[in-house]
Amino acid sequence: MLEALEAFWRADWEALEPAYSGEAILIESPAHPDPIRGRDEVIDLYMICHRHHTLEGTYLNVVSSGHTVVVEWRIRGTITRPFPGQIEEVVGRSFDVPEVNLFKLKDGKILSNTIYVDGGAVRRQLGLDESDPD
Numbered sequence: 105m106l107e108a109l110e111a112f113w114r115a116d117w118e119a120l121e122p123a124y125s126g127e128a129i130l131i132e133s134p135a136h137p138d139p140i141r142g143r144d145e146v147i148d149l150y151m152i153c154h155r156h157h158t159l160e161g162t163y164l165n166v167v168s169s170g171h172t173v174v175v176e177w178r179i180r181g182t183i184t185r186p187f188p189g190q191i192e193e194v195v196g197r198s199f200d201v202p203e204v205n206l207f208k209l210k211d212g213k214i215l216s217n218t219i220y221v222d223g224g225a226v227r228r229q230l231g232l233d234e235s236d237p238d
Contacts, residue, residue, distance in 0.1 A: 105123075105166075105168070105173050105207065105209075105214075106166070107119070107123070108120055108123035108124075108214065109161075109175065111123070112150060113159065113160065113161055115150075115151070115154045117147055117150070117151060120147060120150070121143065121147060122213075123213060123214055124143040124146060124147070124213060124214045125143060125210060125211070125213040125214060125215045126142065126143050127141075127142070127143075127215065128141075128142065128143045128146050128213075128214055128215060128216065128217070129141055129146075129215070129216040129217075130145075130146045130149065130216070130217050130219070131216065131217070131218040131219065132218075132219040132221075136149075146217075152187075155184075155185070156183065156184060156185050156186070156187050157181040157182055157183045157184055158181050158182045158184060159179065159180075159181045160179075160180050160181070161177045161178065161179050161180070161203075162177055162178045162180075163175065163176075163177050164176040164177055164178060164202070171208060171209045171210065172206070172207065172208055172209070173206075173207040173209065174204065174205070174206050174207070175204070175205045175207070176202065176203075176204050177202070177203055177205075178200065178201070178202055178203070179199075179200070179201055179202075179203050179221070180198065180199070180200045181198065181199055182196065182197070182198045182199075183195050183196065183197050183198075183230065190232070191232075193231070194230050194231070194232065197229070197230045197231060198229065199225075199226045199229040199230060200229070201221060201222055201225050201226055201229070202221075202222070203219060203220065203221040204219075204220040204221075205217055205218070205219050205220075206218040206219075206220070
């Protein structure tokens, strides 16, 4: 599992692909309210993320039990080009937020990954949300 996570951080898609089940599901709310279905689609999304910003992570906790792995980390990044629908002014802006990933495994492969992140904190740090965090 940790090899797959390190492959993600390195953007090593060939090393990451075998870690995912063909039926993999990525649930990332609020960024993507509908699940991303299929290994190729999940990896395509990861590739898009790496094309639009630098990413680095610091592991805080990794816990496993049976077919479940929970990873808590801090994610830092800088926008290198805006995502579709984002303003050009986000380029060069950075974010630093905690994130929790809940992985479900089947036959040693990632079957699902549910990501919990404070999207509002990311938007505020990028200057996209002027609302009061309280």
